[in-house]
Amino acid sequence: MAGITNLPTDLLRTFITVVELGGHSRAGAALGRSQPAISLQIRRLEELVRAPLLTQEGRAILPTLAGEALLSYAREMVRINDEAVSYFHRSDKTGVLRIGLPTDYAVAFLQGTLTRYIRGHAEVELEVHCDLSRELHQHLRSDDLDIIVAVMPTARMPYLSRMWTEQPIWAAAEDFQLPAHAPVPLGAHPEGCDYRARMIQALDAVERRWRIVYTGPGISGLQNAVRNGLCVTALTRATMLSGMRMLTEADGFPALEPLRVGLFYKHPRLSAAGLQLVSDLVADLDRVGSGIHAVSV
Structure with missing residues (x-):
């Protein structure tokens, strides 16, 4: 034309x-x-x-x-x-791929993508590293990881491919009851976790007392602590389990600030196998909903 x-x-x-x-x-x-x-x-x-x-x-x-x-x-x-191109050069998809994920994404919908990828690419060795987002960004910068999904501290960041918004929610056991003047028992990942920071900021903003009663790096331990009534925490809808309920402002829990989450990789460093996994991840992210969109940086 x-x-x-x-x-x-x-x-x-x-x-x-x-x-x-x-x-x-x-x-x-x-x-x-x-x-x-x-x-x-x-x-x-x-x-x-x-x-x-x-x-x-x-x-x-x-x-x-x-x-x-x-x-x-x-x-x-x-x-x-x-x-x-990689579709017509499928035999080139070999090697090791190092993926970095926050713990909640490691057990939520991205796990399905990775599982399907492994089954379809037996010649590729996949290594999954779970950590705090700030650590994942550092590992990508130092070339210790090939692809990461991580929370974004700022709206513009290098190596960004996709960005979407995640809304954390308060989660508690179904029968959880808290006396009116008691401090909120919080469960959280270690210091530096974005969910932990948002819980504390939200409670401090309404001058509600809190105390950390459970700390652990793994999502399953945190989920069990919540479901057993030991604490409340911030989760995504994908990591809510049966036996939990969502707490709202009607329960005295202020809304949590949303999170920006991104898919990052260094294109010049990525193999054909890595580019195929990025495409698979992008396809899954695009299917999740309207909150995910292509980035304009």
């Missing part, structure tokens, strides 16, 4: 690589091209979109506002391109 500009995926891939690896030289090493060739590709892409895409601050190469806008489109376009 006349007037339509096509953005070549090789140029988009180079742009992503420069941004994610932090410079033309590193991008060239990763893509097997010289630094002048990388610079030429970036200039060509800038000509096509009619805007400067990169700026230098000190030694750092950063995307401009136009570059940030293009980055989210570029990541998705290259991912879909690589998904199509």
Whole structure:
């Protein structure tokens, strides 16, 4: 069609690589091209979109506002391109994939995706690491993990592919009753957990007393502590169990602040097997509901 500009995926891939690896030289090493060739590709892409895409601050190469806008489109376009190619190169999907998940996602709907992936890709070794979101982000930055799902402390973060909103809810045993002036017995993951912080902030905001009576890193231990009546906690709907009920403002529990959750990976570092898993995760996330959407960063 006349007037339509096509953005070549090789140029988009180079742009992503420069941004994610932090410079033309590193991008060239990763893509097997010289630094002048990388610079030429970036200039060509800038000509096509009619805007400067990169700026230098000190030694750092950063995307401009136009570059940030293009980055989210570029990541998705290259991912879909690589998904199509990997379909016809299925024998290339080998190796080890290291996945980082918060504990609640490890036992909720993402577990189904990972299980199906393992059954369909026996040649790929999957390693799942569960931790606090802040630790998962650090592991991704240091290349100790390939793909993570993690809570986002800020709206804009590097390596972001998908973002959605998760609404934590108060959970207690079905027969849980708390005397009017008693402090709220809280169950929580260790310090640094975003759910823990939101519970404390919500109770402090209404000047309601609380105390931590259960702390543990695992979701199953926390669920059992709640169901047995030891404590109340913040969960997602996916991790509510039979024998629990939701507490609301009518019960004296203020609404909890929602969480931003993202799917993150470094595209230049990911194998064909990793790109296929990202596509599977994106498909599952898109099926969950309207709260999940493609990111504009």
